[in-house]
Amino acid sequence: MCLAIPGKIIEIDNKKEHAIVDYGEGTKRRANVSLVNVNIGDYVLVHAGFAIQVLDEEEARETLDLFREMLSEEDT
Amino acid sequence: MFSLRDKQLAKEIVLKIKKSDVQLKFMHVCGTHQDTLVKHGLDVLLKECGIEIGQGPGCPVCVTTPKEIEEMLLLAQNGKVVATFGDMINVPGKKRSLQSMRTEGCDVRTVYGIEDAVSIAKENKDKEVVFMAVGFETTAPTTASVLMGKPPDNFSILNCHRVVPPALKTILDMGEIKIDGLIEPGHVSTIIGLKPYEFISSEYHVPQVVAGFEPLDLLMASWMLVKQIKHGEPSIENEYTRVVSPDGNVKAQKVIREVFTLGDIKWRGFPVIGESSLELRNEFEKYDARKRYEDELEPLVNKEFKEPKGCKCGELLRGLLSPKDCPLFGTRCTPDKPVGPCMVSMEGSCNIEYKYTKK
Numbered sequence: 033m034c035l036a037i038p039g040k041i042i043e044i045d046n047k048k049e050h051a052i053v054d055y056g057e058g059t060k061r062r063a064n065v066s067l068v069n070v071n072i073g074d075y076v077l078v079h080a081g082f083a084i085q086v087l088d089e090e091e092a093r094e095t096l097d098l099f100r101e102m103l104s105e106e107d108t
Numbered sequence: 109m110f111s112l113r114d115k116q117l118a119k120e121i122v123l124k125i126k127k128s129d130v131q132l133k134f135m136h137v138c139g140t141h142q143d144t145l146v147k148h149g150l151d152v153l154l155k156e157c158g159i160e161i162g163q164g165p166g167c168p169v170c171v172t173t174p175k176e177i178e179e180m181l182l183l184a185q186n187g188k189v190v191a192t193f194g195d196m197i198n199v200p201g202k203k204r205s206l207q208s209m210r211t212e213g214c215d216v217r218t219v220y221g222i223e224d225a226v227s228i229a230k231e232n233k234d235k236e237v238v239f240m241a242v243g244f245e246t247t248a249p250t251t252a253s254v255l256m257g258k259p260p261d262n263f264s265i266l267n268c269h270r271v272v273p274p275a276l277k278t279i280l281d282m283g284e285i286k287i288d289g290l291i292e293p294g295h296v297s298t299i300i301g302l303k304p305y306e307f308i309s310s311e312y313h314v315p316q317v318v319a320g321f322e323p324l325d326l327l328m329a330s331w332m333l334v335k336q337i338k339h340g341e342p343s344i345e346n347e348y349t350r351v352v353s354p355d356g357n358v359k360a361q362k363v364i365r366e367v368f369t370l371g372d373i374k375w376r377g378f379p380v381i382g383e384s385s386l387e388l389r390n391e392f393e394k395y396d397a398r399k400r401y402e403d404e405l406e407p408l409v410n411k412e413f414k415e416p417k418g419c420k421c422g423e424l425l426r427g428l429l430s431p432k433d434c435p436l437f438g439t440r441c442t443p444d445k446p447v448g449p450c451m452v453s454m455e456g457s458c459n460i461e462y463k464y465t466k467k
Contacts, residue, residue: 034168034246034295034455035140064223067249067360077298077351080193080243081221082250084360085298085351092350096114099328103120 036079038087041065041072053078112322121327125157128334132159133286135279135427137166137272138293139455140321146464148323159330165275165425166293167455168243168268169195170448171375174413176268177201179405180240183266183397184214186404189232191217191225192240195453200446202413222254222265229263238397241265244272246295248386249360252367255392264397267388269368272296273304274384275375280312285427289333291326292318294348299364301356302344309342320348367392376415376449377422421448424457431461438466 039053044065051065053076064082076083136142142163145151154161165171181201184190190206197206197218210216215235219225225239241251248269255265276290292305297318308314315336319329329347336342346352364386373385388396398405415422419441420434431437431450441447443459450456 034138034244034293036246036295036298064250064253066253067357067363069359077295079246079295080250081223082253084246084249084295084357087351092112095112095350096117096324098349099117099121099324102328102332103117103124 034079036077036084038075038077039063041070041074041076041083044070044072051083053083112320112324114324118324118327121324121331122153122157125154125159125327125331125334128338130158130334130337132288132334132337134159134161134289134291134330134333135164135285135287136161136291136293136319137164137276138291138296139163139167139453139457139460140295141166141291141293141319141326142455142457142460144321144323144326146460150323150326154327154330159334161291161330162427162430163424163457164279164427165375165378166272167425167450167453167457168247168270169193169199169453170421170425170450170456171270171275171377172196172199172242172268172449173374173376174201174415175374175408175411176266178408178411178413179398180206180238180266181209182405182408183238183401184209184216186401187215187236188401189215189217189228189235189237190240191219191228191237193220193242194218195455196240196242198446198452199449200416200452222250226254226259226263229260233260233262235262237263238401239263239265240268242268244270244293244296245299245364246293248368249299249357249363252363255367255388255395256363259395261394264395264400266397267386269386270373270375270384271370271386273300273308274381275378276305276308277312278378278381278384279426280308280314282426287314287427288337290314290316291329291333292316292344294318294320294325294352297346297348297352297356299357299360301352302346302354303356305344309344313342315342316344318344318346318348318352320351375425377425416447419448421450421458424450431458434458438462
């Protein structure tokens with residue numbers, strides 16, 4: 033139910049209410065983007081037809097480094 | 109876009125947990141977490157490290173009560189076009205499911221989200237369309253947003269939305285199960301942020317970590333909980349920083365507040381949980397199927413519906429049992445012929461256990 037899938041915004045309508053999201057491998061679908069502030073090219077997390085979060089690709093890439101840092105600083 | 113996989117790092121985390129020499133019981137409240145745990149064998153791996161992880165009431169379809177299912181079935185029987193998520197269609201009521209009613213000629217539609225249901229209403233002006241609005245904080249803003257956009261008059265919702273933190277409080281208050289740490293759901297937290305969980309650590313002294321859905325996320329979250337326990341400093345931490353911000357999605361929270369107000373509601377397997385439902389505010393009452401079809405639903409008002417005979421979904425949702433503890437699991441209850449909702453929903457622990465271990 034709370035499953036959310038990441039995709040890339042490739043088109044936005046004039047009212048900034050709906051966008052076309054590219055999920056890769058040829059899958060494109062309309063999503064409501066009224067719950068987030070987005071621009072074309074942004075990655076979003078889509079749940080039940082609504083984008084619920086904008087993803088920061090750079091931050092995602094840093095996740096592994098963050099994990100490594102947390103592991104190395106710990107004595108547990 | 110990006111895959112969070114690193115075998116070496118996973119090994120390092122497991123080693124850290126093993127070295128910490130613990131015997132702990134964690135609960136999570138998300139079907140997608142359960143799927144990752146079972147699919148990748150992390151539940152078994154962590155058990156070998158002294159950590160048992162089980163699913164609590166983290167499946168919106170599963171916690172929807174038998175009475176709410178009967179309400180939907182009655183509306184379908186009375187000629188409404190009933191639209192809802194795929195999982196809901198197969199949940200058995202007392203004698204039937206939406207799926208079985210569909211084969212009898214009732215108009216039951218599977219939709220991906222509430223906007224699809226509104227489209228059905230727009231395309232069928234001569235029909236009454238009811239959307240069964242199930243879901244936690246992740247889904248509630250989608251319902252709220254649509255209602256604020258003034259859907260057509262032939263559209264209404266059977267509101268079954270619930271919020272997660274009060275259920276966690278209830279589990280801790282009931283005290284039936286020892287919980288050393290909670291793994292909080294990543295996408296509910298995407299909306300609500302970290303603050304609504306704080307009282308659990310400050311008042312109940314239970315460590316919590318919001319986690320993502322990759323195997324590494326859940327290993328890391330487990331280790332973060334171990335760390336909190338070792339240090340004796342329970343708090344709410346965020347492992348899923350690439351998605352969840354401490355404040356959550358403020359825009360979505362505002363939309364929820366504008367449309368809903370908190371109310372009390374029963375959850376399957378639980379008593380009534382205070383302030384755990386999202387009730388429609390007065391200005392949105394015209395979209396409330398329970399008000400609109402009050403007369404039709406009247407026969408159900410004072411009726412109590414029991415759990416299916418022998419079904420252990422209630423105990424499972426309270427974290428007291430695992431799917432394989434249920435005598436019906438894989439015998440009388442299978443995904444093709446489910447007895448309870450935990451075997452129906454893709455978020456249900458029985459369905460997940462069956463999918464990866466029984467076939």
